[in-house]
Amino acid sequence: MLRLVEGYCGGNDWVDNGIALLYNKCRLASIAWAMRAKSVDNVRDMFKSTWFDPREFALVMFDNRIVGCAWALIERNCRIGLCIDPYQPPWVVEEATRMLLAWARHSFEKRGARGVVTIGGWDQFGFMYRLLRRILDGVLLLEDYVATLMVYVGLKSKPSVPEGYMIKRGSMSDIPRVVEIFNKAFSIYDWFHPWDLEDARRYFERYKPILYVAVDRNGEIVGYADAMVFKAVDDRETGVVATVAVDPNHQRRGLGKALVATIVKELENKSVKRIYLDGVKGLEALYAKLGFKEYSRWIRFTTTLPSLPQSLPSYSIYTRD
Known part of the structure; x- marks a missing residue:
């Protein structure tokens, strides 16, 4: 059974290590040579950053493993960032993605956000790109890119x-x-x-x-x-x-x-x-x-908030107690 946890803000060694491992799995399934390995200290630095807000971060657990995480950021618009373990069974991958998208929608609406939302699609045609395309099939989705990965030749x-x-x-x-x-x-x-x-x-x-x-x-x-x-x-x-x-x-x-x-x-x-x-x-x-040559593009999907999955399972609010 999958469980969603909202509000984690660091400090648990097991969870911090699990988040670092998750990020590295996601990066390995992306453009591995251009992805820095993330350490547990990097994760802890993230939680110490001035911009970090625990309301904007959630994890999905499965069988005592962290299999996904998401950000639901309100800046100039609503923005979602996702990281899903690509090495889990397909049903876990897809259900964790739906859970986190539904959580992000709920989080935005709870904070009064409306309108459009952007979702980071990682590298064009990569694992996360294909996953989001599959999960959001049938949704009116605008695909664009925000940056181009260029290799020096x-x-x-x-x-x-x-x-x-x-x-x-x-x-x-x-x-x-x-x-x-x-x-x-x-x-x-x-x-x-x-x-x-x-x-x-x-x-x-x-x-x-x-x-x-x-x-x-x-x-x-x-x-x-x-x-x-x-x-x-x-x-x-x-x-x-x-x-x-x-x-x-x-x-x-x-x-x-x-x-x-x-x-x-x-x-x-x-x-x-x-x-x-x-x-x-x-x-x-x-x-x-x-001297740089285009290698890939970093994709962003844009849709409306009501187009995201709506069914949100019961979830936990993390506390240190």
Whole structure:
């Protein structure tokens, strides 16, 4: 029998480890080489984040195993994120998905949300994509993509740094300005969620990514790029250009190109063989000029809240007592 648990917020070693294992199974069934293995410490960091709200998170248990989890986030619109264990029996996979979608609908309605909802479809034609297509068959569903996974195949010539700017290694003291630039640069997108300074500092302290910043004549940071090298869930090394952002007042001058080229060169110097980035929708041509080739797309489904499954089984509200 499947059981749904709402409101878990970390602190139980068995559950935290189970969530990490679930995420890694989902990632292994996706584009494994581009997915960082998630540790129990990563899960605990998630629960410590300023954005975390236990009302927005639920788990599905089966036979003392965590077989699924979901987020029901209210930001600019209602947004659902799902992770389902692909190695469970098909009936468990499908029932856990229906339970979590019904829970998300109930959670949104309980908090007064109405209208449309978006559902993360993971990689195009992958396990979660096919599962959601099957579960939501017959539902009016708009399919779109939010980003393109692009793999680095080599750059013939490195773009120059625009006149009046310089690129240098960043440090922890630059993080406040990095956060400010991130929030300015990406606020135009409907998937945007503001980055909190506390969360940013935790990210840089935990993962220690490579950071380069672009500085203008006045010494002000006007752009940045960060990247990291990690062990993917296929147990091999991968490098990712995690973020490239330029202050809107300094865009369209070639700073983004110069930042990407600089940080990719650093990854190459570290002998990283697999390098990728998730390019914002519409910027694929820009990244193609920088030596990246389209590999897959990250899909988003949009439907109406009443179109989601409605039957919600009895479930538990998690407490520490």
